Amino acid sequence: MVLDELLSMIDIAAFIEVFIPLFIIINPLAILPNFIELTQRLDKKQRGSVSFRTSASAFILLCIFVFIGRPVLGLIGVSTAAFMMACGILVLYISLGMLSGDPPVTRNVEFDRISVVPMSIPLLAGPGAIATTIVLEGTYGKPLVLFSLVITMVLSKVMLDYYRQIVRVMGKNGLNAWIRLSALFFAAIAVNLITKGILEIGW
Amino acid sequence: MIGPVIEGFIALFVIMDPLGVIPLYLPLVSGMDDKERNHTVYLATGFATVLLIVFLFGGGLIFEYLQIRLEHIMVAGGVVLVLLGFEAMFGGEGTAMKRDSSIAIVPVGMPFMAGPGSIATVLLLMAANGTVVTIISIALVMAVQFFIYLWATKIVRFAGKNGLKVMANIAAVAAASFGIQLMINGFRGIF
Numbered sequence: 582m583v584l585d586e587l588l589s590m591i592d593i594a595a596f597i598e599v600f601i602p603l604f605i606i607i608n609p610l611a612i613l614p615n616f617i618e619l620t621q622r623l624d625k626k627q628r629g630s631v632s633f634r635t636s637a638s639a640f641i642l643l644c645i646f647v648f649i650g651r652p653v654l655g656l657i658g659v660s661t662a663a664f665m666m667a668c669g670i671l672v673l674y675i676s677l678g679m680l681s682g683d684p685p686v687t688r689n690v691e692f693d694r695i696s697v698v699p700m701s702i703p704l705l706a707g708p709g710a711i712a713t714t715i716v717l718e719g720t721y722g723k724p725l726v727l728f729s730l731v732i733t734m735v736l737s738k739v740m741l742d743y744y745r746q747i748v749r750v751m752g753k754n755g756l757n758a759w760i761r762l763s764a765l766f767f768a769a770i771a772v773n774l775i776t777k778g779i780l781e782i783g784w
Numbered sequence: 785m786i787g788p789v790i791e792g793f794i795a796l797f798v799i800m801d802p803l804g805v806i807p808l809y810l811p812l813v814s815g816m817d818d819k820e821r822n823h824t825v826y827l828a829t830g831f832a833t834v835l836l837i838v839f840l841f842g843g844g845l846i847f848e849y850l851q852i853r854l855e856h857i858m859v860a861g862g863v864v865l866v867l868l869g870f871e872a873m874f875g876g877e878g879t880a881m882k883r884d885s886s887i888a889i890v891p892v893g894m895p896f897m898a899g900p901g902s903i904a905t906v907l908l909l910m911a912a913n914g915t916v917v918t919i920i921s922i923a924l925v926m927a928v929q930f931f932i933y934l935w936a937t938k939i940v941r942f943a944g945k946n947g948l949k950v951m952a953n954i955a956a957v958a959a960a961s962f963g964i965q966l967m968i969n970g971f972r973g974i975f
Contacts, residue, residue: 600850601849601850601852604849605849621806624809634843672940673860673863676860677863677864677867680864680890680891689812694814698923705947739938754827757889758827758889761889761890762831762835762889764890765857765860765861765894766846766850766852768863768864769850769852769857769859769860770850770851770852770856771853771860772852772860772970772974773851773853773856774969776856776974776975779975780975
């Protein structure tokens with residue numbers, strides 16, 4: 582009963598149009614290798630704690646952008662176009678690094694035992710995620726985006742917790758293939774962001 | 785049915801141009817032993833085939849939901865090629881692109897074996913010839929590519945270090961040129 586009411590309130594098609602890009606750009610699967618390496622000396626309970634903190638902090642960060650992203654940009658005088666282009670360039674750089682097997686994100690970071698920062702930011706909630714969140718919020722409104730973010734982060738935590746099964750199913754090559762394939766899509770998305778920004782400026 | 789399948793095979797083979805791409809590929813695998821090289825070819829072929837099939841069935845959805853177009857992939861692929869050109873010309877033994885089998889997927893699988901042009905061709909063939917014919921064409925052309933790449937490694941043994949360096953330099957210029965052209969074509973489609 583409640584489900585029916587809930588479902589009739591949410592426009593399923595629009596939800597999918599928000600959820601899929603968000604999930605792809607946040608890309609929790611790509612975090613798995615880092616997560617595994619980072620938590621190898623932790624026990625199950627500690628790992629659960631890390632996965633929770635990672636997804637929760639990424640969620641909070643993206644929520645902040647959902648609520649005050651556009652206003653703050655307006656306040657500091659940065660146009661959406663400029664922001665999109667900047668994020669696009671960053672994503673392009675990251676994705677090219679991912680493609681050649683050496684992601685710039687994890688190059689200079691020191692992992693400590695309970696560190697959450699390199700994992701949730703900028704891995705889960707990186708420039709691509711931030712840009713996509715802001716763009717989607719502008720087009721589809723806050724409720725849908727927030728809802729999609731909740732689902733994405735819950736799924737992320739689940740995926741991180743069940744990393745063993747996922748690795749067994751996908752294999753090391755499968756995971757690697759996914760990371761590189763998604764890097765390719767990220768590069769295309771980056772190009773899209775950059776060119777959308779250029780078009781908006783009206784060159 | 786044979787006709788369209790062959791048509792598709794030729795179209796794909798021309799656009800994939802494995803013989804032209806081999807000089808780009810060889811410098812990347814020069815430092816590997818046979819086992820790793822073959823492993824790379826297996827992975828690359830598998831990945832390229834899967835990539836084409838994914839676009840064959842889901843191309844529309846991918847483009848719609850991620851809000852990207854083929855032109856964006858063209859630009860991205862072009863950037864990869866240009867960087868590859870730099871690599872091949874200025875890179876030594878230990879450069880940014882790791883010389884292990886992780887290169888199987890990028891760049892060997894994509895864009896060497898199945899680049900944006902191939903993806904576009906697959907989509908066109910789908911529309912012209914239908915799903916089954918296109919799948920068969922893809923299978924055939926990937927099989928041929930597989931063997932070409934596999935046997936290409938025999939050339940590595942004969943070329944020697946200097947031969948490879950020469951190839952690498954020519955390939956670098958070719959890669960960079962193709963890359964820029966790909967980017968230009970992509971941009972034309974966007975703007």
